[in-house]
Amino acid sequence: MSRQSLAPQLEFLLQEIEGIRIRRKGPRRVRVDLAAETLPALLELLKGRAGYVHLSAITCVDWMEQEEFELVYHLWSYETRVLVMAHIRLPRDPGVYLSVYDLFKPAAFFERDIHEMFGLYFEGSPDMGKFILTEWEGPPPMRKDFDGEAWVMDHFNWQAYHPDWLKEIEAQGGGITTRPEDVRR
Amino acid sequence: MSDLKQIPIHAEGDAGGDPKSEGLFTRVFDELKAFCRSRSLFMLHYCTGCGAIELPPAMTSRFDMERLGIQPMVTPRQADILLVTGYVSIKTLKRIILTYEQMGGPKYVIGICSCTVNGGMYWQSYATAKVLNEYLPVDLYIAGCMPRPEAVITGMRQLMENIRTGKADNWKDYYRRYDHYLGNQQQLFGERWQTPTDVIGEADHYGLAGPETTGPHTALLQQHQVPLQPLEMRLGSRQERKP
Numbered sequence: 001m002s003r004q005s006l007a008p009q010l011e012f013l014l015q016e017i018e019g020i021r022i023r024r025k026g027p028r029r030v031r032v033d034l035a036a037e038t039l040p041a042l043l044e045l046l047k048g049r050a051g052y053v054h055l056s057a058i059t060c061v062d063w064m065e066q067e068e069f070e071l072v073y074h075l076w077s078y079e080t081r082v083l084v085m086a087h088i089r090l091p092r093d094p095g096v097y098l099s100v101y102d103l104f105k106p107a108a109f110f111e112r113d114i115h116e117m118f119g120l121y122f123e124g125s126p127d128m129g130k131f132i133l134t135e136w137e138g139p140p141p142m143r144k145d146f147d148g149e150a151w152v153m154d155h156f157n158w159q160a161y162h163p164d165w166l167k168e169i170e171a172q173g174g175g176i177t178t179r180p181e182d183v184r185r
Numbered sequence: 186m187s188d189l190k191q192i193p194i195h196a197e198g199d200a201g202g203d204p205k206s207e208g209l210f211t212r213v214f215d216e217l218k219a220f221c222r223s224r225s226l227f228m229l230h231y232c233t234g235c236g237a238i239e240l241p242p243a244m245t246s247r248f249d250m251e252r253l254g255i256q257p258m259v260t261p262r263q264a265d266i267l268l269v270t271g272y273v274s275i276k277t278l279k280r281i282i283l284t285y286e287q288m289g290g291p292k293y294v295i296g297i298c299s300c301t302v303n304g305g306m307y308w309q310s311y312a313t314a315k316v317l318n319e320y321l322p323v324d325l326y327i328a329g330c331m332p333r334p335e336a337v338i339t340g341m342r343q344l345m346e347n348i349r350t351g352k353a354d355n356w357k358d359y360y361r362r363y364d365h366y367l368g369n370q371q372q373l374f375g376e377r378w379q380t381p382t383d384v385i386g387e388a389d390h391y392g393l394a395g396p397e398t399t400g401p402h403t404a405l406l407q408q409h410q411v412p413l414q415p416l417e418m419r420l421g422s423r424q425e426r427k428p
Contacts, residue, residue: 135276135374141311148311156315158303
């Protein structure tokens with residue numbers, strides 16, 4: 001099967017799904033926007049009938065003002081060498097979606113990571129436990145409403161920029177030549 | 186020479202007296218001891234952040250740290266210097282404290298890169314611990330992002346000079362004011378934080394336990410501290426073992 005022969009066939013397959021919007025972003029990049037309910041059907045179609053066996057990543061974007069999460073499923077075909085990016089939108093509250101672990105095993109890690117960083121829950125995923133932030137007790141830190149700077153100011157101390165021991169070094173000709181307050185004006 | 190007066194010298198029958206009355210031999214021997222100590226340093230090869238990439242050029246042929254008597258060492262129990270090279274995430278800080286407490290005294294901590302001073306370019310990050318000397322007694326900071334090998338060598342020479350003149354004794358501060366350090370650690374890691382090391386017992390051993398060694402934070406620690414248990418060793422596969 002050559003590279004040219006599969007591309008029209010793929011587009012024909014995608015037309016079977018309702019409410020789908022296909023945009024070519026480049027010679028090897030296809031963006032697909034669709035409703036969240038039809039995403040499992042799309043993935044099954046791409047994997048089963050078009051050779052898209054590699055789910056390379058799941059990306060999450062927090063659209064706080066629209067009260068929505070956007071999930072992007074990046075799928076790669078080794079035969080056609082075309083990347084398909086399937087975009088779906090979900091309501092931010094309650095933030096629950098279906099797992100695609102039964103189709104793509106690596107999805108378990110991506111979903112666990114998204115659950116930890118954004119608080120989005122995936123039903124049917126094998127493990128939604130702590131992943132990287134094993135000792136983190138605060139809110140999911142990648143959400144837009146998490147104010148990291150306020151949290152840092154609340155939890156950490158700072159040391160003075162001009163302590164006494166630095167004056168000794170300055171007397172020897174070292175130290176800070178440009179003051180921080182001069183830079184940040 | 187004036188700094189040598191501050192070093193506690195324990196001589197038989199003359200504890201805590203005027204150092205000048207203790208005779209020439211004691212002072213010469215102490216000076217020799219401090220000199221030898223400053224010229225034979227093992228630094229712990231546990232590199233925590235991006236600043237560690239400056240250490241291979243500092244160690245290898247161009248700058249050759251070994252000519253100063255400084256060599257990398259793989260285990261904390263044999264090391265003198267703990268290098269904290271770069272950003273310290275809160276998860277890493279726990280491991281650094283565990284490592285530091287395993288080192289035998291006298292031990293020295295060097296904070297390399299801006300991140301150990303005030304968080305550096307990660308100052309806004311929720312996961313990066315900012316001021317290292319709140320959790321460990323830091324002897325020397327080498328600031329920069331990242332400091333060049335020349336700066337690392339200069340910092341090492343400064344530490345050697347501090348050891349020779351007896352200024353680098355911040356490790357004693359960890360025993361004297363353990364409650365202060367433990368309080369800052371508990372603020373970051375939660376009240377259930379504990380290490381397997383009995384720091385108060387070690388402070389008693391070194392004769393450094395003072396009024397600030399114990400306090401409200403160590404009282405909190407003693408409420409839940411589990412003494413170290415030897416691990417049970419048994420041959421056999423994992424399936425045969427019963428929990």
